[in-house]
Amino acid sequence: MNPTRLTLAVGLACATLLSGCVNPINPLGKFDPTPKVSGRPSPKMKEKFAWGISTASYQYEDPAVKPGEKDYFSTDWDILVSQHKAPPRGNALYSWSDFDKDLEALKKIRPTHYRFSIEWARVEPQPGVYNEEAIQGYVRMARKLKEMGIEPVVCLWHFTFPDWLYDKKHPGNSNWLHPLARERWKAYVEKMVKATAPYTKYYAPQNEPNGQITTAYIVGQWPPAMTLAIGHYWKAIDASTGMFRDAAKIVKEIKPSAKILSVEALPWWQRAPLDPGGLIYNTMIHGNTDHLDRIYDVCDILGINYYYSQAPGPISLLAGPSMRGKHFTMMGWDINPKGIYDEIKRVGDRYGKPMMITENGIATSNDSKRIWYLQNHLHEIGRAIQDGYDVRGYFTWSLADNYEWHWGYTATFGLSHMDPETKDRILKPSANWFSDVIKDHHTVESVMKIEHRRGFDKEPPKKN
Secondary structure (H helix, E strand, O other): OOHHHHHHHHHHHHHHHHHOOOOOOOOOOOOOOOOOOOOOOOOOOOOEOEEEEEOOHHHHOOOOOOOOOOOOOOEHHHHHHHOOOOOOOOOOOOOOOOOHHHHHHHHHHOOOEEEEEOOHHHHOOEOOEOOHHHHHHHHHHHHHHHHOOOEEEEEOOOOOOEHHHOOOOOHHHOHHHOOOHHHHHHHHHHHHHHHHHHHOOEEEOOEOHHHHHHHHHOEOOOOOOOEOOHHHHHHHHHHHHHHHHHHHHHHHHHOOOOEEEEEEEOOEEOOOOOOHHHHHHHHHHHHHHOOHHHOHHHOOEEEEEOOOEEOOOHHHHHHOOOOOOOOEOOOOOEOOOHHHHHHHHHHHHHHOOOEEEEEOOOOOOOHHHHHHHHHHHHHHHHHHHHOOOOEEEEEEOOOOOOOOHHHOOOOOOOOEEEOOOOOOEEEOHHHHHHHHHHHHOOEHHHHOOOOOOOOOOOOOOOOO
């Protein structure tokens, strides 16, 4: 077993037991009381379906500045790298200094939407000190996309914090919990929304805060790398949901017509055979709802990031992903297209809001397997629409093979890969396939016509 996975698994296994002390464990399969919603919207069959691609600043951008230079910045993840707890990013895909290479690839694929994130540390390298050139760089991204007929979706935070929000002496006071965090967050959000509003309709205040907080305070793998810090977990949930609501309020004040998206990590959890009383199962379900329950009401659209399913029991957590599924990604994630249908149903019934799939993709070196994976997930989304769930868009992860946190560059999710000499994005067959899907399925109604790709229940392409 990979040592990183062992750390993750042991942390999760212990956390599930300890969390029973702070979370009431519900009867098997039951959530906390459902938010008060009255029904759910029906799909708008004749409206255009949003076809998107999602990316993230830290995973794509080169720093473009060096230590000692005026606009030098650093993030909490860079601190983790300096501690030899994560692989270095290097220059990633050079998407800051050469964003036009991304635009060239997008011209060929022709998505209707493109989600990118803003690196808070680049914009505000020191508290209250802003890099106007960086701000205008992100404005240019939104403007260029808009000029190409692609709707920009601006994510204001995607996992990384400025290093000045990291307290090395007292890690528990870092990031969400730093004394300056909320004040500086509101100022940063206001500045970036004012700058990008002329070109932006959709704002996602945060990406997967539920997953980041769990990994930072329970598993201990992401900054501030605290293990089983249950109290800090709940404080971070409180802080992040408060900051999400702050951002939503600021966006609506600046641009009332803007749409607010939540973007949450929502794997499909199943019950493992060895999980007495559903203790672990219920705890993992809490992880899907602890954050979203507190912010869904200020969202126009609920974003679902779905990649895999897992049956979380003591053995599966220690051994890796669920062994119920026949097929896995190169990261060991259980491939289960039906899980995306089940998660759409769960979110739709619980919150009564329109939805988008804001991330879905596969780490594989076999591009035919990528097409097979994407088509079967899209088929399940079409099935959910047919059953009356209001799904308005689908974003795949990702445009190109990119930096994948603890996996470095070894997990390949992209519809393209970068030529290291020219920096060109070399499209894979899956990019052309996705472009054809977009071309042939303009409306919500048409997504229901995407067929199940035969052979899923048999043996898929064997190469990961």
